[in-house]
Amino acid sequence: MRDAAPQTIYLSDYKPFGFEVTSVSLTFDLDPTATRVKSRIAFVPKPDAGGRMFLHGEKLKLISAQIDGAPVTPDLSDEGLTCAVPDAPFIWEAEVEIDPQNNLALEGLYMSNGMYCTQCEAEGFRKITYYPDRPDVMSIFTVTINGPHPVLLSNGNPVSAADGHAEWHDPWPKPAYLFALVAGELVAHPGSFTTKSGRTVDLNLYVRPGDEGKCAFGMQALKDSMKWDEDVYGREYDLDIFNIVAVDDFNMGAMENKGLNIFNSAAVLASPETSTDTNFERIEAIIAHEYFHNWTGNRITCRDWFQLCLKEGLTVFRDSQFTSDMRSAAVKRISDVIELRGRQFPEDQGPLSHPVRPESFQEINNFYTATVYDKGAEVIGMLRRLVGADAYANALDLYFDRHDGQACTIEDWLKVFEDATGRDLTQFKRWYSQAGTPRVTVKDAWYAGNYILSFTQNLKPSATTPDPQPQVIPIVTGLLSPSGKESVPSQVLELTEATQSFTFEGLPERPVPSVLRGFSAPVVLESELSEDHAAFLLAHDTDPFNRWEAGRGLARASLLAMIRGGTDPDPKYLDGIRAVLGDAGLDPAYRALMLSLPSQSDLATALHDAGETPDPAAIWAASEAMREAQAQHLADLLPGLYADHQITESFAPDASQSGRRSLANATLSLLGRLESPERAQAQFDAADNMTQQLAGLAVLLRQKAGKSALQSFETQWKEDRLVMDKWFGLQVMQAEPDAVASTAATLTGHADFNWKNPNRFRAVLGALATHHAGFHHASGAGYRLLADWLIKLDPLNPQTTARMCSAFQTWKRYDADRQALISTELDRILALPDLSRDTTEMLTRIRGS
Numbered sequence: 111m112r113d114a115a116p117q118t119i120y121l122s123d124y125k126p127f128g129f130e131v132t133s134v135s136l137t138f139d140l141d142p143t144a145t146r147v148k149s150r151i152a153f154v155p156k157p158d159a160g161g162r163m164f165l166h167g168e169k170l171k172l173i174s175a176q177i178d179g180a181p182v183t184p185d186l187s188d189e190g191l192t193c194a195v196p197d198a199p200f201i202w203e204a205e206v207e208i209d210p211q212n213n214l215a216l217e218g219l220y221m222s223n224g225m226y227c228t229q230c231e232a233e234g235f236r237k238i239t240y241y242p243d244r245p246d247v248m249s250i251f252t253v254t255i256n257g258p259h260p261v262l263l264s265n266g267n268p269v270s271a272a273d274g275h276a277e278w279h280d281p282w283p284k285p286a287y288l289f290a291l292v293a294g295e296l297v298a299h300p301g302s303f304t305t306k307s308g309r310t311v312d313l314n315l316y317v318r319p320g321d322e323g324k325c326a327f328g329m330q331a332l333k334d335s336m337k338w339d340e341d342v343y344g345r346e347y348d349l350d351i352f353n354i355v356a357v358d359d360f361n362m363g364a365m366e367n368k369g370l371n372i373f374n375s376a377a378v379l380a381s382p383e384t385s386t387d388t389n390f391e392r393i394e395a396i397i398a399h400e401y402f403h404n405w406t407g408n409r410i411t412c413r414d415w416f417q418l419c420l421k422e423g424l425t426v427f428r429d430s431q432f433t434s435d436m437r438s439a440a441v442k443r444i445s446d447v448i449e450l451r452g453r454q455f456p457e458d459q460g461p462l463s464h465p466v467r468p469e470s471f472q473e474i475n476n477f478y479t480a481t482v483y484d485k486g487a488e489v490i491g492m493l494r495r496l497v498g499a500d501a502y503a504n505a506l507d508l509y510f511d512r513h514d515g516q517a518c519t520i521e522d523w524l525k526v527f528e529d530a531t532g533r534d535l536t537q538f539k540r541w542y543s544q545a546g547t548p549r550v551t552v553k554d555a556w557y558a559g560n561y562i563l564s565f566t567q568n569l570k571p572s573a574t575t576p577d578p579q580p581q582v583i584p585i586v587t588g589l590l591s592p593s594g595k596e597s598v599p600s601q602v603l604e605l606t607e608a609t610q611s612f613t614f615e616g617l618p619e620r621p622v623p624s625v626l627r628g629f630s631a632p633v634v635l636e637s638e639l640s641e642d643h644a645a646f647l648l649a650h651d652t653d654p655f656n657r658w659e660a661g662r663g664l665a666r667a668s669l670l671a672m673i674r675g676g677t678d679p680d681p682k683y684l685d686g687i688r689a690v691l692g693d694a695g696l697d698p699a700y701r702a703l704m705l706s707l708p709s710q711s712d713l714a715t716a717l718h719d720a721g722e723t724p725d726p727a728a729i730w731a732a733s734e735a736m737r738e739a740q741a742q743h744l745a746d747l748l749p750g751l752y753a754d755h756q757i758t759e760s761f762a763p764d765a766s767q768s769g770r771r772s773l774a775n776a777t778l779s780l781l782g783r784l785e786s787p788e789r790a791q792a793q794f795d796a797a798d799n800m801t802q803q804l805a806g807l808a809v810l811l812r813q814k815a816g817k818s819a820l821q822s823f824e825t826q827w828k829e830d831r832l833v834m835d836k837w838f839g840l841q842v843m844q845a846e847p848d849a850v851a852s853t854a855a856t857l858t859g860h861a862d863f864n865w866k867n868p869n870r871f872r873a874v875l876g877a878l879a880t881h882h883a884g885f886h887h888a889s890g891a892g893y894r895l896l897a898d899w900l901i902k903l904d905p906l907n908p909q910t911t912a913r914m915c916s917a918f919q920t921w922k923r924y925d926a927d928r929q930a931l932i933s934t935e936l937d938r939i940l941a942l943p944d945l946s947r948d949t950t951e952m953l954t955r956i957r958g959s
C-alpha cells in the first residue's frame with residue numbers, strides 16, 4: 111500500500127476554509143515514543159461552513175476529542191478526521207499520541223541526537239495534531255511544554271518557565287507551518303540587537319554542547335541581517351526574542367518558524383578551522399534568508415502552496431541583495447547565474463519543468479525547486495529592473511502596508527505593483543505561468559549612422575506550456591566604441607514582442623554591443639555575433655558580468671568544438687583570460703571566477719540544445735584538456751599569482767580574504783597539473799583554516815598523492831560531523847570517472863556512514879550524482895548505486911529520497927544504452943510496493959510515458 115493514493119491537487123480548486131481559528135493552545139508532554147499533544151482550538155464557523163469540519167491529521171493516535179466539553183467521535187481516515195460541529199463558535203479539544211523517536215522522515219515532531227525538534231513546512235503540522243493544516247488559516251498560538259530538558263522552546267515570547275515546564279505565547283497570527291518546538295540539552299550563544307525604534311531583542315543561537323565555538327559568525331550574520339532589513343526595506347523585528355537552533359538531522363537548509371528558526375547545523379555552525387569560505391558565505395546568506403522571511407513569508411504568508419514563490423522568490427531575491435551589499439555584487443551575480451544555469455535551466459528544460467507558480471502537484475515537498483526559488487527570484491529582479499529601484503521600494507512599502515497579517519497570492523503581489531507604478535503587468539504575469547527557459551536570438555546591423563539590435567523570442571511549446579506567448583524581457587544593453595570606451599551606457603530594452611528591433615542613432619562609428627548585462631533576464635541568449643566580439647568584450651566590457659560571460663562563452667564554444675572534433679583549445683580564449691588574470695587591478699575573486707569552466711553538465715545541456723547526444727566521457731576528456739591548456743598557457747604567471755595571494759594577516763571570512771584564497775587555490779589547482787605534489791602537501795600541512803586544508807587535499811587527491819593526507823584528515827576530524835561530510839564528499843568528487851561509483855560504494859561501507867542523516871547521505875550519494883562523467887559512466891554502476899540507496903532511504907525519509915531522484919531528470923539526453931540502463935533503475939524503484947508518494951511523483955514525472 112502506498113502512503114496515500116496519489117491525488118493531484120489543483121490551484122483552480124482553491125476554496126477557503128469554512129472556519130476561522132481565533133486561538134490555539136497546545137500542551138506537549140514529551141516522551142520519546144509516546145508524546146502526548148493536547149490541543150484546544152477556538153473555531154468560528156463562516157456562514158457556509160455546513161455543519162461538518164475536516165481537520166488534517168496523519169500518523170496520529172487519537173486519544174480523545176471533545177467539542178465544547180462534550181466527547182465526540184469523528185470519522186477517521188489516513189488523511190484526517192471529519193466531525194459534525196455546531197454552527198456557532200465552539201471549542202475543539204483533542205489529545206493525540208505521537209512517536210517522535212521513530213519519525214525518521216524528519217517531518218512533524220522528531221528527535222535528533224536526543225533533542226526534540228519540529229519541521230512543519232509544508233504539511234508537517236498534521237503529524238503533530240489534528241488541525242486545518244493550510245497556510246491561509248492563521249491563528250494565535252500558546253504552547254506549553256512539559257519535559258525534563260533544560261531548554262524548552264517554542265514560537266513567540268516566553269510567558270513562564272520552571273523546571274521541566276515552559277509556556278510560550280506568539281502574539282502574531284500565523285499558519286501552522288510556522289509552528290516550532292525544541293527541547294533538549296542545548297547551550298545558548300547569546301546576543302542582542304536594538305531595533306531602529308529602540309527595542310532590545312534577545313538573540314540566541316542554541317547548539318549542542320561542544321559546538322559553542324561555532325556560533326560567533328552566525329550570530330554576527332543575524333545582527334547584520336536585522337540591520338540590513340531595517341536600512342534597506344524598513345522592516346523591524348517584532349518580538350522580544352529571536353532564537354535559532356542548530357539540528358544535525360534536517361532535510362533542507364533551514365526553516366523560518368516564527369521567532370524560532372531551525373537550522374540544519376551545516377547551514378549555521380561555522381569556524382575558520384572547520385568551515386570553508388564558501389560555507390561562511392552560504393551560512394551568512396541562509397541566516398539572512400530565514401530572518402527576512404519574518405516579513406516576506408511570516409507576517410505576509412501564502413494563501414496556498416501554489417503561491418510558494420510569493421515568499422521564496424522574494425526572499426531569495428532579498429538575500430541575494432544582502433549578499434551583494436555585504437560582499438561583491440559582481441561576484442554574487444556571477445555565482446547566482448552559475449547556480450541558475452546549473453540547476454534551474456536543466457529542471458526547466460526537462461521532464462520536471464513547471465511554472466514558477468505551478469498549477470498542480472501531488473506532493474508539495476517536491477516543489478521546493480530551483481524554479482520556484484531561483485527563477486522566482488529572477489522574476490522579482492526583472493520586475494525591479496522594469497519599474498526602477500525607487501518604484502520597487504514604494505511598491506514594497508505598499509505591499510507591507512496593505513497585506514500585513516494576510517495570506518496572499520501572486521495576483522495580490524502584482525496588483526500592488528500595478529497600483530504603485532500605474533503599470534499594466536498582464537503580460538509580465540506570464541513569467542509566473544509559462545514554464546521553460548525563454549530563448550532569445552540577437553543580431554545587429556549598421557547603416558547610415560544607425561545601429562540596430564534585433565531580438566527574437568523563440569517560443570517553443572512544451573508539455574506544461576503548449577502555447578507559449580511572448581514574455582516581457584528586460585534586456586539591459588550598453589554599447590562600446592571600437593576602442594573599448596562605453597559609448598551608450600546601460601539601458602533597459604524592453605522586449606515584449608516575438609520579434610523586435612531597437613535603433614540607436616547618431617553614433618560616429620559602428621559600436622560593439624554588450625547585451626543582457628548583469629544577466630538581466632533568465633533566458634538563453636543566442637547571439638549571432640562572432641567570437642571576435644566575445645574576445646573584445648572579455649578585454650573591454652565595463653559590465654563585470656558580461657565581461658565574465660564573454661570569457662565563459664569563449665570557453666564554452668571552444669570546449670564544444672573540442673568535444674565534437676578533437677580540436678585544440680581556442681587561443682583567443684586562453685589569451686583573453688591570461689590578460690584578465692594578469693590584471694592586478696581586478697578583484698581576485700573575480701579573476702578566480704574567470705578561470706572556472708562551464709560545468710560538464712552545462713556542456714551536456716549545450717550539446718543537447720544543439721540537437722546532439724552528449725558523450726560524458728568526451729566531455730570529461732575535453733574539460734581535462736582545457737584545464738591542462740590553461741595550466742600550460744598561464745604557467746609563467748601561476749607561481750607569482752599563488753605567492754601574491756597568500757594571506758599573512760589573521761583569518762577573516764570576509765570577501766576580501768576569501769577572494770584572495772579563492773584565486774590562490776584556483777592557481778594551486780592548475781599548478782598541480784604542472785608540478786609534483788610538494789606545494790599542495792605543504793599547503794595542506796600548514797593550513798590553519800578549512801579552505802586551505804581542503805583545497806590542498808583536493809589537489810593531492812587529483813594528483814593521486816592524497817593517501818596519507820586523507821588519513822591524517824580523518825584522524826584530525828573524526829569527531830566533527832560537518833567536516834567529515836566534506837571528507838566523504840571530496841573523495842567522490844575528486845575520483846576519476848572510472849572510480850567514482852566504486853569510491854562511493856566503499857564509502858557507504860565506512861563505519862561513520864550514517865545514512866539516516868541527510869547531510870551524510872548527500873555527502874556521498876549527492877557527490878556521486880553530481881560527478882557528471884562518473885555518474886553517467888557507461889558501466890551503469892553509478893546509476894545502480896544511487897538507485898540502491900534511494901530504495902533503502904525511501905521508506906524512512908521520502909522527502910530527501912525524492913529530491914535526489916532529480917539526478918535522473920536529464921536521462922533522455924543521453925544515448926540509447928545509457929537510457930536503457932537508467933530506465934531499468936527507474937522501473938526497479940517504481941516497482942516497489944510501498945514507494946512513497948514523494949518518490950512516486952518524482953519518478954513518474956521523470957520517467958514520462
Ligand code: PHE
Nearest residue numbers: 231232362364365366400478
Ligand atoms: N522554507 C524554508 C526556506 O526556504 C525551506 C524549507 C522547506 C525547509 C520545507 C524545510 C521544509 O527557507
Ligand code: ZN
Nearest residue numbers: 399403422425
Ligand atoms: Zn525560504
